[in-house]
Amino acid sequence: MSGVASNRRSLLWLVLVTVAMAVAMAALLIYELAQQRAIELRTGLGTDSVTAIAYQFEREYSRLQHTLELQSVSDQPLDKDRLSLRFDIFLSRLELLHNSPTTADLVDGPEFSQTLPKISALSEQMERLLAAPRLNRAEVQRMHVLFAALAPDVQAMGHAADSVVARTVEQQKHTMRDQNTQIVRLTVAQLLLLLMAAFALYVRHQRQTQERRALELLTDELREARSVAEAANRGKSQFLTNMSHELRTPFNGLLGMLHLLEESQVSPQQIDYLNTAKTSAQHLLALLNDILDVSTLDSGHMTLKPERFNFPAFVREIQMLMAPRALEKGLSFAMRVDESLPQWLHADAARVRQILVNIIHNAIKFTEAGAVTVDLAVQAVTPQRLEIVCAVRDTGIGMDAQVLAHLFQRFYQVDGSSTRRFGGTGLGLEISQSLAHMMGGEITVQSEAGAGSCFTVRLQLPLATPPATVRVEAPSLEGKRILVVEDHPINQKLIATLLARMGCEVVLAENGQIALEQVQSARFDAVLMDVNMPVMDGLTATRRIRALAGPERLLPIVVVTADVMNDAQGNAQAAGASDFMSKPVHFDQLREKLHDLLGTASPAATL
Numbered sequence: 001m002s003g004v005a006s007n008r009r010s011l012l013w014l015v016l017v018t019v020a021m022a023v024a025m026a027a028l029l030i031y032e033l034a035q036q037r038a039i040e041l042r043t044g045l046g047t048d049s050v051t052a053i054a055y056q057f058e059r060e061y062s063r064l065q066h067t068l069e070l071q072s073v074s075d076q077p078l079d080k081d082r083l084s085l086r087f088d089i090f091l092s093r094l095e096l097l098h099n100s101p102t103t104a105d106l107v108d109g110p111e112f113s114q115t116l117p118k119i120s121a122l123s124e125q126m127e128r129l130l131a132a133p134r135l136n137r138a139e140v141q142r143m144h145v146l147f148a149a150l151a152p153d154v155q156a157m158g159h160a161a162d163s164v165v166a167r168t169v170e171q172q173k174h175t176m177r178d179q180n181t182q183i184v185r186l187t188v189a190q191l192l193l194l195l196m197a198a199f200a201l202y203v204r205h206q207r208q209t210q211e212r213r214a215l216e217l218l219t220d221e222l223r224e225a226r227s228v229a230e231a232a233n234r235g236k237s238q239f240l241t242n243m244s245h246e247l248r249t250p251f252n253g254l255l256g257m258l259h260l261l262e263e264s265q266v267s268p269q270q271i272d273y274l275n276t277a278k279t280s281a282q283h284l285l286a287l288l289n290d291i292l293d294v295s296t297l298d299s300g301h302m303t304l305k306p307e308r309f310n311f312p313a314f315v316r317e318i319q320m321l322m323a324p325r326a327l328e329k330g331l332s333f334a335m336r337v338d339e340s341l342p343q344w345l346h347a348d349a350a351r352v353r354q355i356l357v358n359i360i361h362n363a364i365k366f367t368e369a370g371a372v373t374v375d376l377a378v379q380a381v382t383p384q385r386l387e388i389v390c391a392v393r394d395t396g397i398g399m400d401a402q403v404l405a406h407l408f409q410r411f412y413q414v415d416g417s418s419t420r421r422f423g424g425t426g427l428g429l430e431i432s433q434s435l436a437h438m439m440g441g442e443i444t445v446q447s448e449a450g451a452g453s454c455f456t457v458r459l460q461l462p463l464a465t466p467p468a469t470v471r472v473e474a475p476s477l478e479g480k481r482i483l484v485v486e487d488h489p490i491n492q493k494l495i496a497t498l499l500a501r502m503g504c505e506v507v508l509a510e511n512g513q514i515a516l517e518q519v520q521s522a523r524f525d526a527v528l529m530d531v532n533m534p535v536m537d538g539l540t541a542t543r544r545i546r547a548l549a550g551p552e553r554l555l556p557i558v559v560v561t562a563d564v565m566n567d568a569q570g571n572a573q574a575a576g577a578s579d580f581m582s583k584p585v586h587f588d589q590l591r592e593k594l595h596d597l598l599g600t601a602s603p604a605a606t607l
Contacts, residue, residue: 020193054161057093061119061147061154064090068144071137078135087126094119111160115153122146254281255584256494285584290427297434304348304438305569308464311345312337315376318353322360322374329364332371338378342386346464351435356390358428359443359455363394370395370452381460387441390457399447407445408433432457477594478503480525485515485541486560487533491583495528495560498587502594510534512541519545519552526597529577531561531568539575546576556597560585 067086071078098116125146129139258281262274296302319335326333363372372394379387399407408429433443440460447453482504486492496506507524509515513536515527527545531538542557559572562583569580579593 018197051158051161051165053093053097054158057097058154058158060086060090060093061151065144065147065151068140068147071135072141072144078137078140080130080135083135083140084130087130091123094123111153111156115150115157118150118153122150250490255285255586256498257490259587260494260497290431297431301567302434302438303567304351304435306347306462307349308344308346308467309349311342314349314353315341318356318360321357322364325361326364326372329367330369331364331367333364333373334371335374335376337376340378341376342378342463344464344466345386345461347439347459347461352439352459352461355432355435355443355457355459358432359390359392359457362428363392363396363453363455367394367396367452385460385462388457388459388461390459391454392457393452393454395452398449398451398453399445400449403449404445404447408443476503477591477598479505480594480598481505481507481523482594483507483509483515483518483524483527485509485512485527485533485538486530487511488530491530495585495590498585498590501587502591504594512536512538512544515541516544519555520548520550524552524555526556526558526594528558528560531559531563531572539571542572542575542577558593558597 064086067083258274258277323333375391377389381387436443441458444456482499484495484506487510492508499506509518511533529538546553556578558579559577560581572580
């Protein structure tokens with residue numbers, strides 16, 4: 001802000017200096033025009049000056065006087081024509097003296113104002129003399145005497161004209177000197193203004209140079225800070241990747257073993273303990289998934305993996321999942337589904353499930369008594385795209401306007417006190433809203449404190465064509481040889497146990513190098529490949545198997561990993577994997593994957 005203000009001040013000064021220079025130039029132009037006019041006036045005086053007119057008048061006065069003198073003393077007859085000519089010329093000079101604009105100041109002087117009336121009176125007498133039929137010598141002599149008597153006054157008029165001209169010239173000299181002085185001053189002022197402008201430009205240039213250097217330094221610092229931030233972000237991503245793998249690996253073993261223990265002969269009390277342990281483990285896994293999803297959103301790497309899925313079966317699955325949770329709290333749970341529900345959709349079913357489960361779970365969590373109702377309807381957007389509208393209503397605690405304003409903000413808790421009853425990370429709604437936006441929709445809410453809430457989920461999802469053939473009966477997995485590539489002993493034990501329950505024959509390999517050797521030396525029906533392993537990782541081993549020359553290169557390979565970040569599924573597909581599974585692995589999920597892979601006519605069809 002200081003730099004902007006400084007630049008504005010500099011520009012203001014430049015504007016003011018420029019305006020001052022313009023004013024000085026205008027004044028200089030005015031003085032130059034005045035001086036030019038004075039010069040022209042002075043030049044005019046050279047041809048039509050007061051002294052010239054006065055001199056001509058005095059000369060013609062003397063000639064007329066001389067002619068009168070000659071006529072009065074001559075023995076020759078009087079020459080009326082000559083005298084008339086002289087008098088006419090004299091009158092013309094007198095008229096010029098009266099009417100010339102250059103003599104306006106002159107005739108107002110005392111010499112002229114006193115003498116001119118006398119000359120006019122003489123002129124009238126002279127006119128009467130010349131108007132007579134015959135000239136009278138005595139009258140001519142009298143006129144000569146009168147003209148001779150007035151001659152000193154006429155000479156005084158000439159001297160007065162010289163004085164006026166001298167004063168005028170002196171005044172013009174003073175005026176021109178003053179104008180020259182003003183021009184010099186204006187020129188000096190203009191020079192100073194130019195120097196000030198140049199100095200202001202220099203100062204501004206120096207300031208801009210300093211600001212540019214400061215900006216370059218700041219840019220370098222920001223670039224360095226960005227590099228540090230990117231390195232930190234890469235470190236965070238790598239840390240989360242590692243933590244994801246390290247946390248999901250024991251979760252895989254924990255949940256798997258709890259599932260196996262649950263199906264063994266246990267007492268009702270032990271079943272209660274197992275359910276509590278499973279609930280806690282699943283809760284921890286959900287928290288982990290939320291944290292990883294937020295990190296993925298922040299990095300901009302969150303992507304959808306659309307696939308064809310059966311929508312009615314999907315809805316039934318959600319109902320079967322959420323209804324027991326509502327019943328455990330003594331709530332009434334109803335899920336009303338539009339009869340025009342499409343059979344097949346093309347979307348990321350896991351993410352759609354995440355949104356709906358999160359909204360319904362929150363409704364159940366914040367409702368102590370009453371009911372939770374889910375209304376699912378569809379609205380056509382285009383012939384190939386539908387808008388799925390899911391309205392979840394509850395009779396829970398509700399929310400006021402202040403809570404609603406912050407509801408979709410990260411880590412925001414509806415009950416943020418230290419003794420809050422409902423728990424949660426405050427991440428689920430933000431993640432769900434982000435996912436809804438990625439699917440061309442949104443989540444809106446209407447609520448009133450103490451009167452319950454209504455969350456409405458709108459998702460725009462494309463229709464999918466039905467599959468060409470539908471497998472009616474799953475093929476038997478009895479006797480199938482499965483190579484399990486896994487370095488963690490607990491996961492080895494879990495997956496081996498699950499496969500044994502399916503009737504499969506299991507061979508274990510601790511790393512990708514051993515797996516590569518195994519598939520070249522023995523026959524297998526499928527490979528379950530972990531990713532992060534010593535010696536050789538699973539993706540490298542997958543690429544090596546695909547590069548083999550024998551039939552083993554067509555072996556179905558399912559990548560099974562605890563890494564769900566960094567586009568793990570895309571990397572697996574790029575390496576040549578037939579399918580992908582994330583840990584923790586569930587019995588039904590694993591069996592379905594193997595049925596899909598091994599129930600085809602040939603392994604090559606899965607690639």
